Amino acid sequence: MSDAWVVVLVVGVATMSLKAAGPVAIGGRELPPRALRMVAALAPALLAALVVTQAVEDGQDIVFDERLAGLAVAAVLLAFRVPILGVVVAAAATAAILRAL
Amino acid sequence: MSTGSDATATAERAPGELTRAGVLQGARAAVPLAIAVGAFGISFGVLATSSGFGGLAAIVMSATTFSGASQFAAVSILASGGGVGAAVLAAVLLAGRYGPIGLSVAPILHGRAVLRFLQSQLIIDESWALSSRGGGEFDRSILLGAGGLIFVSWFAGTLLGVVGGDFLGDPESLGLDAAFPALFLGLLAGQVKDRRAFVAAILGAVIALALIPFVRPGIPIIAAALACFVGWRRE
Structure with a gap:
């Protein structure tokens, strides 16, 4: 093989x-109550870790590139209660435009 | 992303209930991600064929492993001469988070063992995150609807990449890699409803960020799962 x-x-x-x-x-x-409380905490913990790793991780390096700019735009839009679909599209568009410059 | 009627439907559906409307709601919510995942599927198919991994192996891997980060890592390491052991280790570490993630949705995935197994294969970061209602509750219909659509687009994308080649170009030039952190941030914002969830999020982010330079990719996310111990004691 x-x-x-x-x-x-x-x-x-x-x-x-x-x-x-x-x-x-x-x-x-x-699940027993304790496991349920831990599962409840698992979602925000893993989501936050995914935000961090997907935004700045490059192998074992931390890089600040167009992904982080997209994330910043996403954070602003979320603060203004823009729906997630719009936020995701705006983040991708931000990165695409910055890379095209 | 969800309309008012969707929100009502979600509230009326028990977490473990599987309804047609719920599955469609999950699939609808996953459409923008399915587009991005499909584009990365194409680039995975292209990478696998151009690097000598093989088109058929790539297609089989997308149908079975169904974990983008693991698959890209395995194929790139093999292509750069890193060897089978290193490729497998990197891929398995990147998939390690599916242990705790699977456990978190276990209560809603009922049915015979073989059915539970099949449903669990639709668990990926995006479907799991979309299905989370907060407070440790997950929506089975959303999980399977979103996971099903994303599976189809990942598989179809791989197939297109293998057969059609590099007609799309680099998905990163379209900014598609920036869609994922934005999605996870948006879903996180909806999760942080109490102090404990807030502390868990901060801890998870800090653990992951602090570990990135020191350990292999995948481990920072697994380690961040330890932040769930903030739920050990009752408030």
């Missing part, structure tokens, strides 16, 4: 298992 197919197989099995572990093990059952 070529290297590529080994990667497809191993990464595929690993990723599918990671996604399925929780739902297959405890799917459909209520």
